[in-house]
Amino acid sequence: MLNIDACKIIAKRSPGWVVICTMSTIMTFPEVAPDMLSIRVAPLMGGASSIGLGIALAKPDRGVMALDGDGSLAMQLGSLLTIAQAAPKNFFHFVFHNRVLYEGGGRLPIAGEGYGDFVALAKAAGYPAAYSIDTTEELESQLDGILKGPAPALIRLAIDCPPTPRWSDDNPQAELPDWWFTMMGQDGRKVKQALASR
């Protein structure tokens, strides 16, 4: 499934939730759900699930999702243990498993691809539930049940890279704009205000 299609399905099922986006979903989730409470986590790899954990602990009556990447989770695998021990019943940890870094153009290899198993890792760390979903049809049919089920839960999504050309001299990676360095703080303050007022 494509990243944006997964985001559309997730957004439909999660009105009122707080959604922590990172890596490839930084661009796609806000595009499909501009009015949702979301925080774009960058420039920082590996922090999304921990930020989500903090919000979930602070607001136990509010659903919280982290839309993590495979490379970013690989950077902080120990966070699985931390999340399992903290055991927030309102936290769902999606892993967009596209098997590469820089899905939109670089598509460079991540550590452990072809060896690791995020679902098995989550279960071994102590998550009470972990799922693997390969298609949009499966996600559509299973997500409601997953979100009503035990948590914290990890949901590994098999993501296909978009058919965009790889970076080259004729198609180089873009310069990072200034807002890339300030958006996480701005998003965090918006969510903080919204959570305080509801």
Add this chain to the structure above:
Amino acid sequence: MTTTKYSVKASAILDELKACGITDVVTVPDYVQASVHMALEAGYLPDVRIVNCATEDEAVAIAYGLWIGGRKPVVIMQNQGAFACANALRSIGMNARTPIFMMVGQWGRELANLGKHPGLSQRRAVRGTEPLLDALEIPWYRLESPDDIGVIQKACKYAFTTESPAAVLVGAHTAYS
């Protein structure tokens, strides 16, 4: 190392954290502040939640999430942890402007350096901590002896009023009684 005249009592530190209104301790436990951790585990501040983390990167990120959710966390780590999570402090603390209030133990400090400038320590982990925080543009406050106890509230106030990180550097092993 041992308890010395420079050691601050765990109870004194925790009383200050209580006075600050701290709600959560997010931590990779610190060798230097072991007595503080033990008192917390024993329920000295029963209303304060403890979140144990695998890495200091996580601790900083969890503290950010807790603050977004309306809580007032402190992050307790040792100086090696500060080195380890420099990028998280840069990103979450400085770029996102978050009140990451930290208690950082000066792990590895030799007895001969107590009472002297930490920059004169023979241990790189000790003498490098203040320059590390300076490089990140994070203000720090030395807790070198019981006389310095006021820096805890000072650092906390700075962090949460300016919405930016601040660190208390705990210079000597904290005392158990």
